[in-house]
């Protein structure tokens with residue numbers, strides 16, 4: 086039986102270049118997790134990590150650090166960090182409180198079910214991904230302020246100061262920072278306000294040059310001085326609304342000052358499940374992340390992954406088929422819970438997982454090797470749930486044991502690639518996360534249903550999966566990633582790497598991944614994600630695979646040791662890992 090003995094990132098040069106990833110790293114030796122005694126921050130941008138560690142050193146708690154990091158990412162990681170987007174923050178306080186702050190964008194009041202379709206009912210290409218019509222009402226500022234005021238300890242001004250400084254004085258782009266601009270420069274060129282910031286000399290800023298964002302600094306100062314009103318009312322709101330009424334060449338946007346004034350972040354109960362003795366907390370609808378993650382874990386809990394072995398035929402088959410079923414349920418049944426019933430209790434019932442699992446295992450057992458059984462048709466997937474990039478993630482644990490897991494997004498790189506003039510705020514293209522035409526794929530290839538169709542004030546279904554695992558009431562693993570539809574399987578595979586396969590946290594984060602999302606039927610594989618022999622056998626069983634460029638950028642923290650059951654050295658008890666797929670991030674602590 087084939088196994089994967091030494092997990093390594095295998096980022097193939099050609100694929101990496103196509104995605105704008107760092108150069109080939111296949112030969113890189115495995116990296117060690119970063120250890121710290123008291124507190125740890127892992128983010129996709131080194132300057133943001135440093136801000137988080139500094140807040141923790143000054144006595145702030147994990148929520149304070151998360152707020153400061155969130156604002157800093159809006160400045161130093163503009164491809165995904167934002168004021169003009171949204172996200173989810175999962176919080177597990179040391180005193181037992183647990184919550185998810187939902188700051189997902191909403192559809193403007195003038196939005197409608199078919200707003201991206203032409204007269205013939207066809208999706209107008211690009212209308213939900215680029216330009217002002219693609220923009221949902223932003224949630225980030227409301228979310229960060231809600232988290233700070235209810236769970237933080239430090240004044241707003243202290244948490245915003247580093248971001249204001251970085252925006253006003255600028256910062257020097259490292260090669261990884263500049264790579265995002267080089268990749269998406271052409272899109273930004275089409276928007277004069279964005280081009281003035283990111284292409285000030287008529288070309289994207291390059292490594293070694295300074296990115297200065299004075300308008301953004303002023304917006305941050307307004308938030309510092311007035312809180313959410315500094316963003317959702319007054320000059321910033323006026324300018325965002327004015328951006329919508331400016332011609333964009335094809336259509337106009339819909340967001341009004343009233344939409345902005347009405348936006349509210351929400352606290353929601355986390356989705357919870359148990360997996361091999363750990364309590365899993367993650368984001369509930371309107372993110373599908375927690376539900377899909379728990380549905381997959383519930384299925385996998387009943388099979389002996391560890392003894393089968395990572396990369397073995399059996400483990401890989403059951404993991405792929407669990408993903409297929411959970412995404413089928415996601416795409417059919419989940420949506421904003423304020424608008425549609427989400428059958429979460431049913432999807433996460435042990436009996437439902439048992440039925441799905443026994444269908445998968447029965448099918449596997451019945452497949453004679455080389456029999457070409459084919460990928461199961463929908464009717465062979467078992468019962469249904471009916472009774473249901475560009476993003477960035479960061480993880481923080483403080484010395485008291487408070488843990489925070491945050492995923493934020495503009496959706497596509499630099500969102501809608503529109504800056505509201507005079508604000509420095511890049512606006513999201515989150516409307517594309519709705520099923521803009523139920524039954525047709527979105528930018529991630531997700532084929533979604535009516536549950537996630539567009540309606541005024543509705544939040545689009547997300548895949549963001551900011552997750553915390555606890556044991557005996559204490560945090561053990563804090564994990565999440567960007568990656569669009571691949572987010573949830575990226576988090577799953579990191580958890581399986583640590584809990585089932587005994588990897589240390591850096592190995593689990595760096596290991597090549599595969600992803601199955603029901604539609605398309607083929608499983609997407611990074612190079613090296615499956616041993617060749619396993620892949621051949623599964624192909625002979627009828628599974629299909631496509632090789633894809635590296636994806637996701639996991640940031641994670643493991644508490645206790647570098648791997649489960651392994652003690653830390655030198656008094657270190659927190660171990661951080663930033664994904665080898667990126668070269669902008671940093672795990673650091675003190």
Ligand code: GLY
Nearest residue numbers: 494496547548549
């Ligand atoms: N914008 C990607 C997601 O929320 O899933």
